Amino acid sequence: MSKSSISNSVIRRLPRYYRFLGELENNGYVRISSRELSEKMGLTASQIRQDFNCFGEFGQQGYGYNVSDLRIEIGKILGLDKQTPMILLGAGNLGKAIAAHIDFRNKGFDLIGAFDVNEGIIGKEIGDLKVRGIDELSTFCAENKPVAAILCVPMGAAEKLANTLIECGVKAFWNFTHYDLKVTHKGVAVENVHLGDSLTTLSYCLNNLNNSEK
Amino acid sequence: MSKSSISNSVIRRLPRYYRFLGELENNGYVRISSRELSEKMGLTASQIRQDFNCFGEFGQQGYGYNVSDLRIEIGKILGLDKQTPMILLGAGNLGKAIAAHIDFRNKGFDLIGAFDVNEGIIGKEIGDLKVRGIDELSTFCAENKPVAAILCVPMGAAEKLANTLIECGVKAFWNFTHYDLKVTHKGVAVENVHLGDSLTTLSYCLNNLNNSEK
DNA sequence: ATCAGTTTGTCAAGAATTAAACAAAGTATT
DNA sequence: AATACTTTGTTTAATTCTTGACAAACTGAT
Secondary structure (H helix, E strand, O other), X not given: OOOOOOOHHHHHHHHHHHHHHHHHHHOOOOEEOHHHHXXXXXXXXXXXXXXXXXXXXXXXXXXXXXXXXXXXXXXXXHOOOOOEEEXXXXXXXXXXXXXXXXXXXHHOEEEEEEEEOOOOXXXXXXXXXXXXXXXXXXXXXXXXXXXXXXXXXOHHHHHHXXXXXXXXXXXXXXXXXXXXXXXXXXXXXXXXXXXXXHHHHHHHHHHOOHHHOO | OOOOOOOHHHHHHHHHHHHHHHHHHHOOOOEEOHHHHHHHHOOOHHHHHHHHXXXXXXXXXXXXXXXXXXXXXXXXXXXXXXXEEEEEEOOOHHHHHHHHHOOHHHHXXXXXXXXXXXOOOOOOEEOOEEEEEHHHHHHHHHHHOOOEEEEOOOHHHHHHHHHHHHHOOOOEEEEOOOOOOOOOOOXXXXXXXXXXXXXXXXXXXXXXXXXXOO
């Protein structure tokens, strides 16, 4: 209720801070200054101090920041102390790979179900989950109350499915479809991934390498 | 040599413009105004006009933009008229899924090889490619001159592998590892994806939904 | 051909983001 | 305990990005 209006730029940097602090901790760092962190991360020390100050005063003059404490604080800000129940929609190549590849527990989520329409996929195992038919979706949601969903379905199915899920109480979408999911409903969070756009951007950068020098 | 210093914000929007223009064309649109496009994309018309103007004058007063022509122009800007040879490093779950899921040809690339260290994976098929052992990498590069690489290897292997590939002539990296690949070498393009950070951001947004209203 | 309406390209104002600067408050060593 | 050094939190300045405004130029209908 307190910390409204954190800028999007700051939010986008938070996961990276969290990641670097974890690595520092693993490498035995107990404390770190904004200057040293800025060198490791390729940012300015000023920006780091200002980012952290959006959420409170975590450092100490003359000392710097306690790595472990700061990491825990940022983890709380990111909601990583929670375990939001999440389901996967679309258990094809990509959905399966994401379910297997991501460490959900350390990202604030708990993957509790997977669904597909393809008869050839239904019943198969993904990790310790069995893929369910999409017809079981509403019953499952009523019983297990998932709050987040991964969308790995074809573009055409995305919008309708998202609306169904919202009716079932889903409040967060991690969207890998080619459909730009809009945040029309209030109180719903959307993260559009768009791997294709990412690769397209790389194409631009590659083809304009020589021009980029000022 | 002409169009230096296009801002990163503009570049990040280009793939989305290209995508939307493709959909418009498929839906039979011949022309579109910045105002109408802005409504569809959720941007301001002013921003769209200024973005396009970074690259030339593609519109016509009183008429708008020709959808097909504009799409082709943006495609050229993005380098999508090329077919840059690309290889995949790490053909596990994620690598396989990406290779299968992405339409490389329409993103300016051509996937010509896949490599792994795991004996259980070497020799398997990914699409029409056979996974090669990593020991074949330098020979393959010498013969086939790949210019881009997808990194889907464990974090610990990323940096060393990237340096090897740069020596082999690779100039663009699509990096899915947890390692933040830095662009130290001049003339090398890097696109770090970091799916974990994306999910972490979603966790933040979900846990701060109520606070985000001003 | 003229005229009302539309839409671009561009300039200038406004916001937002990033960087620099520095006093205040700590640390560490003598 | 005193002094030199370090580093934060915060203010101020610079830069970048976005939006608003409007003349110039075109369309399309009369």
